[in-house]
Amino acid sequence: MLIIALVLPLVLEDYLTVFATRVVILALFALSFDLVWGYAGIMSFGQALFFGSAGYGVALLARDLDITSILLVLPAGALIGLAFSLLLGGFLLLGRNPSSVIFVSLGTLTGSYAADRLARGWYYLGGQNGIPSISSMTLGGYEFSEGPVYYYLALAILVVVYLLCRFLVRSQFGLALAGLRENEARIAFFGYQTQHLKAIVFTVGGAIAGLAGSLYAFHEGFVWPNMVGVVVSTQVVLYVLFGGSGTLIGAVIGTAIIEGVSFWLSDNYRDIWPIILGVLLLLVIMFRPLGLISFVLGERERVGSFGVKAKEKRDAAS
Amino acid sequence: MASTFVAAFEILSFGAIIVLVVLGLGIIASMMGIFNFAQGEFVLLGAYVTYLAYSHGMPVWSGMVGAPFLVGAFGFVLEALIIRRFYATPIVAMLGTYALGLIIREVVRGLIGGFYLTVPEPIGGSIDIGTVHVSAWRFTIIVITLLVMGACYLLLSRTSFGLRVRATLENPALARASGISTPLIYGATFAFGAALAGLAGALIVPVFSLFADLGIRFLIQGFVAVMVGGVGSFIGPVAGAGVIGTLSAALPWIMSPVVADVLVFVLAIAFVKFRPQGLIAGKGV
Numbered sequence: 001m002l003i004i005a006l007v008l009p010l011v012l013e014d015y016l017t018v019f020a021t022r023v024v025i026l027a028l029f030a031l032s033f034d035l036v037w038g039y040a041g042i043m044s045f046g047q048a049l050f051f052g053s054a055g056y057g058v059a060l061l062a063r064d065l066d067i068t069s070i071l072l073v074l075p076a077g078a079l080i081g082l083a084f085s086l087l088l089g090g091f092l093l094l095g096r097n098p099s100s101v102i103f104v105s106l107g108t109l110t111g112s113y114a115a116d117r118l119a120r121g122w123y124y125l126g127g128q129n130g131i132p133s134i135s136s137m138t139l140g141g142y143e144f145s146e147g148p149v150y151y152y153l154a155l156a157i158l159v160v161v162y163l164l165c166r167f168l169v170r171s172q173f174g175l176a177l178a179g180l181r182e183n184e185a186r187i188a189f190f191g192y193q194t195q196h197l198k199a200i201v202f203t204v205g206g207a208i209a210g211l212a213g214s215l216y217a218f219h220e221g222f223v224w225p226n227m228v229g230v231v232v233s234t235q236v237v238l239y240v241l242f243g244g245s246g247t248l249i250g251a252v253i254g255t256a257i258i259e260g261v262s263f264w265l266s267d268n269y270r271d272i273w274p275i276i277l278g279v280l281l282l283l284v285i286m287f288r289p290l291g292l293i294s295f296v297l298g299e300r301e302r303v304g305s306f307g308v309k310a311k312e313k314r315d316a317a318s
Numbered sequence: 319m320a321s322t323f324v325a326a327f328e329i330l331s332f333g334a335i336i337v338l339v340v341l342g343l344g345i346i347a348s349m350m351g352i353f354n355f356a357q358g359e360f361v362l363l364g365a366y367v368t369y370l371a372y373s374h375g376m377p378v379w380s381g382m383v384g385a386p387f388l389v390g391a392f393g394f395v396l397e398a399l400i401i402r403r404f405y406a407t408p409i410v411a412m413l414g415t416y417a418l419g420l421i422i423r424e425v426v427r428g429l430i431g432g433f434y435l436t437v438p439e440p441i442g443g444s445i446d447i448g449t450v451h452v453s454a455w456r457f458t459i460i461v462i463t464l465l466v467m468g469a470c471y472l473l474l475s476r477t478s479f480g481l482r483v484r485a486t487l488e489n490p491a492l493a494r495a496s497g498i499s500t501p502l503i504y505g506a507t508f509a510f511g512a513a514l515a516g517l518a519g520a521l522i523v524p525v526f527s528l529f530a531d532l533g534i535r536f537l538i539q540g541f542v543a544v545m546v547g548g549v550g551s552f553i554g555p556v557a558g559a560g561v562i563g564t565l566s567a568a569l570p571w572i573m574s575p576v577v578a579d580v581l582v583f584v585l586a587i588a589f590v591k592f593r594p595q596g597l598i599a600g601k602g603v
Contacts, residue, residue: 043412095591099594101408102408103545105409106542106545107590107591109538110538110542110587111583114579114584118580121575230538234416275424277420278420278424281420282414282418282421285410285413286403289410
């Protein structure tokens with residue numbers, strides 16, 4: 001898969017490379033949601049809030065302060081995502097009374113919706129039109145514009161983040177997260193601070209979403225209110241559910257399939273594509289709740305196992 | 319004096335609209351424990367049925383009468399085919415109903431195109447009270463909302479159907495053991511919630527005109543209202559809807575609309591955080 005991704009720009013035409021870059025960035029975004037929902041079982045229906053606010057943040061940096069250096073804007077994007085998710089996650093998840101799943105999901109959804117309304121109404125943020133024509137990201141004198149170089153940049157970041165996430169979910173911490181998803185009470189009885197675990201993973205997810213958002217803003221060259229809103233928030237949920245939540249690769253595959261098919265169909269069947277997408281999604285939720293990846297991987301893969309012993313056991317079993 | 323009265327009327331009529339939309343959502347959330355993301359699309363369907371009746375030359379009010387029954391029947395079928403599978407897991411129910419809503423919304427979008435279609439008010443003109451004029455149709459909506467609220471309350475608290483619904487809500491196992499067909503009750507409750515949404519859509523379409531995203535506009539406000547009011551009773555969501563509707567209509571009169579818009583949501587989430595059981599706690603009617 002990685003090899004295909006590596007040679008892709010060499011065989012694709014230019015406009016397809018631009019599209020592929022977009023898919024890679026969205027896959028990064030999907031990864032952030034997968035970490036939060038697929039592993040820790042926190043339903044974040046407002047993941048776009050962190051994606052979009054980072055996009056707006058770097059767009060403002062570029063517009064008002066003329067800061068476009070990649071060494072500054074990407075960390076800034078991640079930091080904005082981190083700050084917002086810390087704020088929202090800390091408020092929703094921490095506290096004396098543990099919050100219900102429903103409250104967290106509706107709370108994040110409301111946050112994203114409110115941000116959308118704010119971005120639409122606030123003149124400084126460009127209102128309905130958003131912020132157009134953001135200048136390119138730079139490194140020294142070099143400008144990153146759409147094309148193979150940007151593609152490889154995004155791909156490299158995706159791979160690094162993917163590996164980091166993989167390391168994270170295979171660690172003791174990741175095992176505790178999977179436990180949270182499967183049976184929160186039991187993890188609490190083991191002495192874990194479940195609320196803290198949740199807040200941490202929510203914040204990590206927010207930072208990754210922020211990173212993706214800043215990449216996206218510079219790639220597209222503009223940001224607009226939908227980017228923080230409910231539309232994008234639910235889109236990322238679709239990617240992950242479709243591919244398979246609780247496996248990192250599932251999120252990437254889901255993004256690639258949905259975006260790919262939608263791109264392919266949009267020429268001829270633009271109007272009915274959302275309907276098909278809805279039907280497919282409904283079928284997946286009803287009959288394959290673990291996503292398309294569950295055709296290949298078993299349920300045990302999601303729960304995760306830890307340490308040398310577990311690996312030996314797994315080898316013996318197979 | 320006159321402008322205060324106009325403001326009060328505006329606030330009241332918007333509050334009534336929110337209550338009307340939330341009634342169905344609240345009944346489904348309280349009685350069945352699932353948050354129905356397709357509720358906004360039931361509102362849209364109600365509006366669409368009214369528009370269809372109007373565009374085929376029938377009087378507008380006939381569409382409005384027909385909408386709740388059609389949408390209710392549609393809800394019943396959906397419940398039996400799809401929603402029924404989701405009761406065990408509320409989050410999956412959210413996603414499943416979201417997918418359903420997406421399908422309905424896009425089908426309607428395909429049918430009407432990207433247009434804003436207008437439907438005339440069945441009762442036009444204005445009512446004069448002293449020197450001020452208020453829209454007769456908005457006034458009618460307030461009256462109908464009050465009637466529907468009263469009827470729902472009586473249905474749930476006084477009739478044997480209401481008793482069965484409440485029994486199924488409080489203890490499904492015991493209700494089954496007592497000979498109540500709980501699947502049928504769930505189906506009927508869902509259909510009832512859908513029918514209320516259909517009625518809401520039919521009544522508000524002359525005010526907001528028909529467009530594909532009509533439902534989404536109210537969905538999140540509805541969720542917030544249900545959370546603020548408290549899940550588990552009939553009165554809770556209605557009270558929440560009253561508060562949210564009044565706030566979102568009243569705040570723009572005293573501050574900038576953008577700030578007011580966001581402030582309502584922030585206040586509501588903060589309120590629910592510190593009082594998770596909502597305004598009115600406890601089960602029952």
